[in-house]
Amino acid sequence: MEVVLVTCALIFLDGKVLCAQRSDSMQLPGLWEFPGGKIEKDETPQECLVREIKEELSISIQVICPLKPNDHSYSIGKVIRLMPFVCIWQDGEINLLEHQSVEWVAKENLKSLEWAPADIPIVEDLFENWNIIQKQLVDKNTEL
Template sequence: MEVVSVTCALIFLDQKVLCAQRSEAMQLPGLWEFPGGKIEKGESPEDCLIREIKEELAISINIIGSLRSNEHAYSDVKVIRLMPFICVWGSGKLKLVEHQEVKWLAKEELKSLNWAQADIPIVEDLYVNWNNIQEQLVEYNREN
């Protein structure tokens, strides 16, 4: 069976992470996710994510790291491999092209949302590694 690879962005700003709510027109309507999308043929995961974030949120991001991927079977025929990347805002003004809402959440607020099932282990991993990620971000900001 085909596993569809999907990238997603954990975009950090001021110790908060951007979470996006899928609109009624999308699959999994109303559920929360990290923005991103399916990798196209011949595309690297990083190029995919930069393209998707530009399309969905009209901003450019810088990728500074990644977390463990999570494979999730929504059904017998729909299996996705969700690949999370740690990102910072590069430039542009945020505009919601596809999502109905976004929220910037602090660590302790993360688990309050109704997440898409494939995201739940990623949210857990993010929660556990939150402090390490903040250190990576401080280091990145010092060097850039």
């Protein structure tokens, strides 16, 4: 069984999280996800995420902490291990290089989007732990 390690960023700004809609040129077009990508050889998950967000959205992020990963199989013999990380936006303006759109989404609107199947457990985890994550972000910002 092949396990593909993939990171995703839960990028927060002003109490909302950045959600990205997959473009028509991507697999699962039109579905929503947290942006990120595959970990390359000799790359840490955090390094991957910083690189992927720069490549996909043209912005810089700071990785704060990991959340619970999720294994999902889209095809027989292959599992995607999606590794989410709480992040904050550092700088840059969003430029959509892969996705068709992005939205800053509040907790109460998270479940209204049509999510890619691998992201659904991460959405559930985020929804359940939203207040804890927000507190960590506030605490982290006071340290910065």
